[in-house]
Amino acid sequence: MAELLVIPGLALALWQILVMALDVPQWQLPGPWEILTAMVEDFSSLRAHLLTTYGNVLMGFLLAVALGTGLALAIYFSSLVGLTLTPFINIMCVVPVITVVPLLMLWLGFGREAKLIAVVAQSFPVINLNALSAFSNVAGPRLELLRALRASRFQTAIHCLLPSSIPGIFTGVKLAAVLALIAEVTGEISGGDAGLGAQTIKYTQFLKMPQAFACVFYVAAFGAIFYQSLGLIERWLTRDH
Amino acid sequence: MLAETDAPAALAVDGKETGGPMGLDGSGGLGAEKPSGKPGAGTVWQKRVACPLVLLSLAILAWQWCVTVFVLPPSVVPAPMAVARALRENFAAVILPDLLFTLRTIGGGYVISILAGFSLAALCAQSKWLARSVTPVAVVFMVMPNIILIPIFMVFLGFSPLVRVIAVALQCAPIIALNTLAGFTDMEESDRESLVAHGCSKWQIFRKYTLYKAMPQIFAGLKLGSIISIIVALGADFAMGKTGLGYRIKISSSMVALDMVFATIIVAALVGVAMFEIVSLVEKSVIVWK
Amino acid sequence: MIELDKISKRFRARREEFLALSDIRLRVDDGELACVVGPSGCGKSTIIRIISDIIKPTSGRVKVDGITFDNSAPAPRETIRRMGFVFQIPNLYPWLTVRENIRLPLVVLGLKGRSWLDYADYLIGRADLSDQADLRPQSLSQGMSQRAGVVRAMVHKPDILLMDEPFGALDEGTRERMNLLFLDIWRETGMSVVFITHNIEEAVLLGQRVYVMATGPGRIVESVRVELGEREARTVEGHLFAEYVSRLNGIIGNVELEKTV
Numbered sequence: 001m002a003e004l005l006v007i008p009g010l011a012l013a014l015w016q017i018l019v020m021a022l023d024v025p026q027w028q029l030p031g032p033w034e035i036l037t038a039m040v041e042d043f044s045s046l047r048a049h050l051l052t053t054y055g056n057v058l059m060g061f062l063l064a065v066a067l068g069t070g071l072a073l074a075i076y077f078s079s080l081v082g083l084t085l086t087p088f089i090n091i092m093c094v095v096p097v098i099t100v101v102p103l104l105m106l107w108l109g110f111g112r113e114a115k116l117i118a119v120v121a122q123s124f125p126v127i128n129l130n131a132l133s134a135f136s137n138v139a140g141p142r143l144e145l146l147r148a149l150r151a152s153r154f155q156t157a158i159h160c161l162l163p164s165s166i167p168g169i170f171t172g173v174k175l176a177a178v179l180a181l182i183a184e185v186t187g188e189i190s191g192g193d194a195g196l197g198a199q200t201i202k203y204t205q206f207l208k209m210p211q212a213f214a215c216v217f218y219v220a221a222f223g224a225i226f227y228q229s230l231g232l233i234e235r236w237l238t239r240d241h
Numbered sequence: 242m243l244a245e246t247d248a249p250a251a252l253a254v255d256g257k258e259t260g261g262p263m264g265l266d267g268s269g270g271l272g273a274e275k276p277s278g279k280p281g282a283g284t285v286w287q288k289r290v291a292c293p294l295v296l297l298s299l300a301i302l303a304w305q306w307c308v309t310v311f312v313l314p315p316s317v318v319p320a321p322m323a324v325a326r327a328l329r330e331n332f333a334a335v336i337l338p339d340l341l342f343t344l345r346t347i348g349g350g351y352v353i354s355i356l357a358g359f360s361l362a363a364l365c366a367q368s369k370w371l372a373r374s375v376t377p378v379a380v381v382f383m384v385m386p387n388i389i390l391i392p393i394f395m396v397f398l399g400f401s402p403l404v405r406v407i408a409v410a411l412q413c414a415p416i417i418a419l420n421t422l423a424g425f426t427d428m429e430e431s432d433r434e435s436l437v438a439h440g441c442s443k444w445q446i447f448r449k450y451t452l453y454k455a456m457p458q459i460f461a462g463l464k465l466g467s468i469i470s471i472i473v474a475l476g477a478d479f480a481m482g483k484t485g486l487g488y489r490i491k492i493s494s495s496m497v498a499l500d501m502v503f504a505t506i507i508v509a510a511l512v513g514v515a516m517f518e519i520v521s522l523v524e525k526s527v528i529v530w531k
Numbered sequence: 532m533i534e535l536d537k538i539s540k541r542f543r544a545r546r547e548e549f550l551a552l553s554d555i556r557l558r559v560d561d562g563e564l565a566c567v568v569g570p571s572g573c574g575k576s577t578i579i580r581i582i583s584d585i586i587k588p589t590s591g592r593v594k595v596d597g598i599t600f601d602n603s604a605p606a607p608r609e610t611i612r613r614m615g616f617v618f619q620i621p622n623l624y625p626w627l628t629v630r631e632n633i634r635l636p637l638v639v640l641g642l643k644g645r646s647w648l649d650y651a652d653y654l655i656g657r658a659d660l661s662d663q664a665d666l667r668p669q670s671l672s673q674g675m676s677q678r679a680g681v682v683r684a685m686v687h688k689p690d691i692l693l694m695d696e697p698f699g700a701l702d703e704g705t706r707e708r709m710n711l712l713f714l715d716i717w718r719e720t721g722m723s724v725v726f727i728t729h730n731i732e733e734a735v736l737l738g739q740r741v742y743v744m745a746t747g748p749g750r751i752v753e754s755v756r757v758e759l760g761e762r763e764a765r766t767v768e769g770h771l772f773a774e775y776v777s778r779l780n781g782i783i784g785n786v787e788l789e790k791t792v
Contacts, residue, residue, distance in 0.1 A: 004373070004374065004377050006374050007374045007375060007378055008377070008378055011378075028396075083292060084296065087292060087293035087296055087297075088296070090293075091293075091510070091514065093468075094468060094513050094514050094517045095509070095510035095513040095514060096468075096471050096472040096475050096509055096510070096513050098472055098475060098476060098479075099475055099486075099487070099490055099505075099506045099509045099510070100506060101479070102479070102490050102491045102493075102494040102495075102502065103490075103494055103499075103502055103503075103506065105494070106494045106495075106497065106499075106502075107317070122472075139622075141618065141620060141622045142622050142624070144585065144616075144618065144622075145616070145618070145622065145635075146639065147585050148583050148585060148611075148614070148615075148616035149611075149612065149636055149639045149640060150584075150605075150608050150611045150612055151639045155639055159624075159635065159638070159639065160624070163624065163626045164624075175465075177384065178383065178384050178469075179472075181384065181385070181386045182386040182388065182412075182469075182472060182473070182476065184386070185386040185388055185389050185476075186386070186388055186472075186475075186476040186479060189388060189389070189391075189392075189476070189479060189480045190479045190480075190491065196389070197386075197388070197389050200389055200392050200393070201392045201480075203392075204392040204393055204395065204396055205392075207396070209393075209396070212392065212393055213393065215389070216385075216389050216390060216393065219385060219386065219389055220381055220384075220385040223381070223384035223385045223386070224377075224380070224381050224384060224385075226384070227380065227384045238626075240625075240626075240667050240669075241625035241626055241667060241669060
């Protein structure tokens, strides 16, 4: 446990010492302590943007999980759906979906909708691919029981496919978390005022560096906690087996 | 682009195996492989090439049809023909310079990521303590959208192309490092024991065994890195402007020149596909034993 | 009552065709325990999957309680749901406890109510799994897992039980105990049973009628009515028992002989 903190701790300490020793002014490079202070003091003005960024990411992410897994089930049960959709989803996995962000902003403005669509579009393909792969790898004998009972497709999904596929699905889910954050911040820096990304730009323009770094730290902290939580959720879901 | 998710992933802080990242484990190409248990219709060629092509053509036809029938204005949705024309006319003069610039960003960032990633993984493979300490830091940098650092970098470095390259490298190096490390450390204890019993030195074990066993996982990281590097490079173009494919998209949309917007998006998409395919091809030629 | 009338099954794999079953005729009366013995690969597992409508025959008719299955459409759900299926390997779901695994058919079939849950617990007790019921399947031995599999197939009180070499993977001693336990439980329920095995002694011990199959292609060569008294039926050592066993061995031996001729 302690080793988790050694390197970050040392790095931060070194940073603080260098900044103080070399007498670096705050508007150039603040030390971690100034950044922490800014995070606390400017919290009220940052709060709306925190909610925007965190909210968009989470909402887009959850939609992506639902869409990715749902489509994966549809593809699994219907070869027609699979044949039609899989090529497009495969391509979407590999191409940088965020290229459509300026286009979306042109059509939909700088509001929340454009960013949400970008987040969902960038994140759901990888979930879909991993979920589908996991479903297809569920061993035949496990499914035979449900076939013998004439379970409906819905029942098969709930009782067998989904529980068996948790690890595979979560591989995609964790990647989607990374992509969702990138997509959201890309959207924020591309236009509009809302969100921590946009605020970082604003603060750097005014050389208010502690606040700019505070935004970055808020994003980094969110990313780390989000990602870790997903890991914990996965471990809880697969407990005892 | 994917197949079994048997290869261990490296995305968890504690290195726990949860399946190959993005379902990439070294055996995928572009195009879904129908898995065991569900017989696919037709040959591989049909599924992977003909089917998507047919669907693509149908999609383009549908697009053209919508534009004509609904009389969509070119400032909202351009016709496919207009996009093709814009692409043809502007490629050499306008798009190509931006494309090359972004490719340099991607290339530079990706190469640095590989070097840094491999080195970091090699170091961490020597010491469990080091691996445990470095992994969380790497994860933080992997999860954080490094594009948000660009405005800050710009304060110190201005519009230098280095800013974009560093952003790409910061995002991708951890991915490559973590996956490579996972590949190195995922060794069957029984295999290692038998190798040691045969008197193999640490270096021999590495060269003859670990390296081979790690290849699928290493390539999983490389493929993932390639996808992320282009995403970050384009995002950097958005943030910094002035040049680059992302900038071209942005400026075209602010000029409402939608045919150019679509054209550049297509170019960007092709770059993404090309990068991934190149890494996959390299993988296939390296991993001949799969 | 189960009736298979001139059932044949052809499997197609790539360019090759393979005749798995040819002209199978089989009849199981209500409450009867019928065994099917034969060498590996003779299609025994295919037969009961055809009865259970997991596989469709290429030709022939399946008739269950007067209802003829349509070979091109799924069999009526109500009929299938009156069947229970015991697999060679139980494949209990690792994310459920043993009790939840056993109750799974109740959930899938929508059978709610205290009486069903109580019956499940009763079966758990009969199978001597009460101590393991709230554990995960990973902690069970092979014998326990298989008992759970058998009981799971019975929890929804099916009229028909289909068993695909359920005790084949167990060691001799465990298998004998299972056989006797199963006989006891079966007698309480009055189910019709189709029991697949490659073990002749098991077939004679359990079955009232034994169908002998040969392979290449899978077909039924003969069926033998087994009549053992109550006392004889519970031991593998009686004189009458040995006669039946040797008779069946003879039939199988002839089949083998035919193959080499």
